[in-house]
Amino acid sequence: MHESEAAAVARARTGDGDAFRLLVERYGRxxxxxxxxxxxNEQDAEDVVQETFLRAFRQLDKYDGRASFHTWIYRIASNYSLDLLRARRRTETPEPESLVSTETSADRRVLSEQIGDRLRQAMDDLSxxxxxxxxxxHYEGLSIEEIGGVLGIAQSATKNSIFRAVQKLRRYLEPFSGGAR
Amino acid sequence: MIPHEHLTPDEMVLHYYSEGCREPEERLAECPQCRAEYRALQRVLNAADGYAPPERDCGFEARLWERLRRELPVRQAEPRWRLHWRALSVAAALAVAIFFIGRWSAPNRPDPALAGNDVLMEAVGDHIDRSQFLLQEVANDPRTAAPREELADLLGANRLYRQTAAMSGEPAMADLLDELEQLLVEMQNVEQTNGEVREMVFKLRVAAAELRKAKSGKEDRL
Incomplete structure (x- = not known):
């Protein structure tokens, strides 16, 4: 952790709003x-970011500095996001899968939109x-060890989760990805 | 001959993410089937990069902090600019007066235009410091948006300095003040975004440093 960040965390623990704002500005996005x-979901993401920092502030005393602040805040965000996903899956009826156009258009924009649709479906299909x-x-670049720390699972379980996710993505995207690049 | 052992899909995933404990480069180089499989995996994972979140505008952090601040038991320093505002305003007005007095009513000066320029630069330096002070506060804490009458006061002074700078043969300064003026006008009408304010603060900081450097160089020569 950068010294300035460690100092900001220490000051934020004492209730210093300016110090906590530095952390919000650094990691909010x-x-x-x-x-x-x-x-x-954009609205859920807004909810995640706000709730993450509220929880982080309230739990600053529990942050021991062993993991980076970045990893620690991601853990809070991931846990809250998972709670949202679980709650949503309990209450929502799954929407029927939208049909992907079978037209063989050469228009790359159409193809790109199809890939985007498939990607969203694939992501929704993951546990x-x-x-x-x-x-x-894939997107945040955390190591398997760090991900295990964030999600509170063993490295082997982390790897298996990634393997299964990639398998599912392949099933959804392989028919399209050949022409994507 | 030893039977050829292909890379497993999981090994390929680890290799893609640079997490593998084996070195599959050789295998990929020598086995066309592994290579084809790996390229297919690369295409899928590269395509996954297209799952991009919507971009947040540059006021995102400010709005987020505003929402958080209402919920959190935090304390914040009072904005300092309130205390200095009136004093700076008077100083700027006095500096303008000094400039005009120095420029138009100092017959004994060897070069009245140069002397006037010195006073102008002094006055503009104060004005820039004052503007920078306000913009920095707004950039740091958007909830302390400047009161409209004080913003109007700063804008009026800026117009005067810009016109004077243009008439006095200081086009670079006139341009900077023109840009500042546009920003101040926008701040009057709408809540200004943090990014633009920060950019302007940076430019003002550079300009203020250059003015101070030029002034100290002149004093050294004297």
Missing amino acids: SVFRLGYRLTG SQERSAFVLR
Whole structure:
């Protein structure tokens, strides 16, 4: 952790709003991106980012500095996102899968939109743990060890979650990805 | 001959993410089937990069902090600019007066235009410091948006300095003040975004440093 960040955390613990604002400004955007990729929903992502920092402030005393602040805040964001996903899956009826156009258009924009649709379907098809592990590895660049720390699972379970996520993505995307690049 | 052992899909995933404990490069180099499989995996995972969150505008952090601040038991320093505002305003007005007095009513000066320029630069330096002070506060804490009458006061002074700078053969300074004026006008009408304010603060900081450097160089020569 940078010295200035450690100092900001220490001051924020004493209730210093300016210090905590520094942390919010540094990580707000990346927590939003993580929240969006985990929930797939802009409104939920806004909710994730706000709730994450509220929880972080209230739990600052529990932060022991062993993990980076970045990893610690991601853990809070991931846990809250998973709670949202679980709650949503309990209450929502799954929507029927939208039909992907079977037209063989040469228009790359259409193809790109199809890939985007398939990607969203694939992400929604992942379990909460698979989605979290994949997002943290693929988009956030965390190591498997760090992801295990964030999600509170063993490295072997982390790897298996990523493997399963990639398998599912392949099933959804392989028919399209040949022409994507 | 030893039977050829292909890379497993899981090994390929680990290799893609640079997490593997084996070195699959050789295998990929020598086995067309592994290579084809790996390329297919690369295409899928590269396509997954397209899952991009919507971009947040540059006021995102400010709005987030505003929402959080209402919920959190935090304390914050009072904005300092309130205390200095009136004093700076008077100083700027006095500096303008000094400039005009120095420029138009100092017959004994060897070069009245140069002397006037010095006073102008002094006055503009104060004005820039004052603007920078306000913009920095707004950039740091958007909830302390400047009161409209004080913003109007700063804007009026800025117009005067800009016109004077243009008439006195200081086009670079006139341009900077023109840009500042546009920003101040926008701040009057709408809540200004943090990014633009920070950019302007940076430019003002550079300009203020250059003015101070030029002034100290002149004093050294004297």
